[in-house]
Amino acid sequence: xxxxxxxxxxxxxxxxxxxxxxxxxxxxxxxxxxxxxxxxxxxxxxxxxxxxxxxxxxxxxxxxxxxxxxxxxxxxxxxxxxxxxxxxxxxxxxxxxxxxxxxxxxxxxxxxxxxxxxxxxxxxxxxxxxxxxxxxxxxxxxxxxxxxxxxxxxxxxxxxxxxxxxxxxxxxxxxxxxxxxxxxxxxxxxxxxxxxxxxxxxxxxxxxx
Amino acid sequence: xxxxxxxxxxxxxxxxxxxxxxxxxxxxxxxxxxxxxxxxxxxxxxxxxxxxxxxxxxxxxxxxxxxxxxxxxxxxxxxxxxxxxxxxxxxxxxxxxxxxxxxxxxxxxxxxxxxxxxxxxxxxxxxxxxxxxxxxxxxxxxxxxxxxxxxxxxxxxxxxxxxxxxxxxxxxxxxxxxxxxxxxxxxxxxxxxxxxxxxxxxxxxxxxx
Numbered sequence: 268x269x270x271x272x273x274x275x276x277x278x279x280x281x282x283x284x285x286x287x288x289x290x291x292x293x294x295x296x297x298x299x300x301x302x303x304x305x306x307x308x309x310x311x312x313x314x315x316x317x318x319x320x321x322x323x324x325x326x327x328x329x330x331x332x333x334x335x336x337x338x339x340x341x342x343x344x345x346x347x348x349x350x351x352x353x354x355x356x357x358x359x360x361x362x363x364x365x366x367x368x369x370x371x372x373x374x375x376x377x378x379x380x381x382x383x384x385x386x387x388x389x390x391x392x393x394x395x396x397x398x399x400x401x402x403x404x405x406x407x408x409x410x411x412x413x414x415x416x417x418x419x420x421x422x423x424x425x426x427x428x429x430x431x432x433x434x435x436x437x438x439x440x441x442x443x444x445x446x447x448x449x450x451x452x453x454x455x456x457x458x459x460x461x462x463x464x465x466x467x468x469x470x471x472x473x474x475x476x
Numbered sequence: 477x478x479x480x481x482x483x484x485x486x487x488x489x490x491x492x493x494x495x496x497x498x499x500x501x502x503x504x505x506x507x508x509x510x511x512x513x514x515x516x517x518x519x520x521x522x523x524x525x526x527x528x529x530x531x532x533x534x535x536x537x538x539x540x541x542x543x544x545x546x547x548x549x550x551x552x553x554x555x556x557x558x559x560x561x562x563x564x565x566x567x568x569x570x571x572x573x574x575x576x577x578x579x580x581x582x583x584x585x586x587x588x589x590x591x592x593x594x595x596x597x598x599x600x601x602x603x604x605x606x607x608x609x610x611x612x613x614x615x616x617x618x619x620x621x622x623x624x625x626x627x628x629x630x631x632x633x634x635x636x637x638x639x640x641x642x643x644x645x646x647x648x649x650x651x652x653x654x655x656x657x658x659x660x661x662x663x664x665x666x667x668x669x670x671x672x673x674x675x676x677x678x679x680x681x682x683x684x685x
Contacts, residue, residue, distance in 0.1 A: 270542065274542060275542040275544060275545055278540065278541070278542055278545075278549070279542075279545055279548070279549065282549055282552050282553075283552065286552055286553075286555075286556040289556060289560070290556060290559055290560070293559075293560055293563055294563060297563050297564070297566070297567040300567040300568070301563070301566050301567050301570075304566065304567065304570040305570075307570075308570065308574075396574075397574075399578060402508060402509075402511070402575065402576075402579075403508075403511050403660060403661060403662070404661075451661065
């Protein structure tokens with residue numbers, strides 16, 4: 268009977284069950300496609316880090332180039348934990364190395380890849396993806412205008428790992444170890460500064476210094 | 477006349493009772509997703525889906541919903557639809573869903589959706605409610621598109637990703653033109669939105685009581 272407590276309970280529970288069922292079916296039926304998209308996006312960002320991603324590439328091109336050009340390897344850090352990375356080109360004469368990086372920005376975990384030249388010192392490129400930073404502010408880190416600033420920077424200064432630091436605003440003077448920041452994204456880039464250095468430290472063994 | 481009434485249900489929210497410019501609802505997302513036209517388009521599409529769906533379902537259930545728990549029931553309907561569209565976007569329009577990030581999810585809290593369910597769908601037939609949802613969502617979408625077009629044109633010099641301002645006009649390429657960075661930030665959207673509201677109220681003569 269409408270208006271009674273038992274009717275209210277009955278109605279609310281029915282609604283909840285129907286919605287839950289609908290969403291579960293939805294999630295399961297779309298899961299495969301979503302995971303495919305996610306994996307493809309990761310590969311795209313690996314390609315983007317080494318500068319091999321062209322806007323005209325479709326998903327098959329990305330898959331093909333990725334399979335052709337990248338080999339996954341792992342290295343241990345000083346604590347003995349394993350960290351995976353990618354060799355770009357043939358393992359005998361690599362054209363570069365791609366290291367996954369991730370850490371906390373302002374709102375979210377930022378994932379990315381940093382690509383190094385075969386000298387394991389010069390930055391080839393960088394890419395950020397799968398983050399929840401504020402669109403238009405911190406979210407700008409994934410845009411080309413920003414990521415292109417990293418190319419050619421160095422991570423070692425006199426044999427010491429210094430990483431690349433993102434400045435607040437514009438750099439006061441040109442530096443091999445720093446890039447211009449984004450206004451409105453100071454906290455996001457501070458986060459990146461922190462985890463970029465930490466993550467590179469994990470790969471010291473592989474970077475060979 | 478039924479058709480005349482139906483027409484005004486759809487057309488009213490496009491201008492006279494526009495949810496954004498007249499009722500000033502849904503501002504948050506209107507600012508957030510209007511940096512570019514393509515995100516604004518997809519966002520409008522998502523809102524049309526959710527609003528038509530929620531109005532129709534709420535109207536169909538209007539005689540069954542216990543009025544004491546009606547808000548929570550309506551929110552369940554809205555939340556379910558929002559998750560459905562969010563999952564669909566992740567499966568089929570991954571790149572755009574990445575740019576829209578949290579804002580599709582935030583349709584749940586968009587006051588327009590709950591507002592129409594409470595104010596209209598609970599009292600009117602399914603057909604009229606669906607039309608009301610369509611009209612309001614299109615009214616929202618119309619403003620979104622206008623704001624996005626202005627912001628993308630003046631902020632990035634492009635529309636739908638196509639460059640409109642010719643290269644040679646830019647300061648870097650020997651010209652004098654500089655994109656207005658303010659347009660890409662939230663204050664830029666506020667200014668455009670304010671101008672639109674001013675324009676619309678001047679034309680329609682609408683006055684706040």
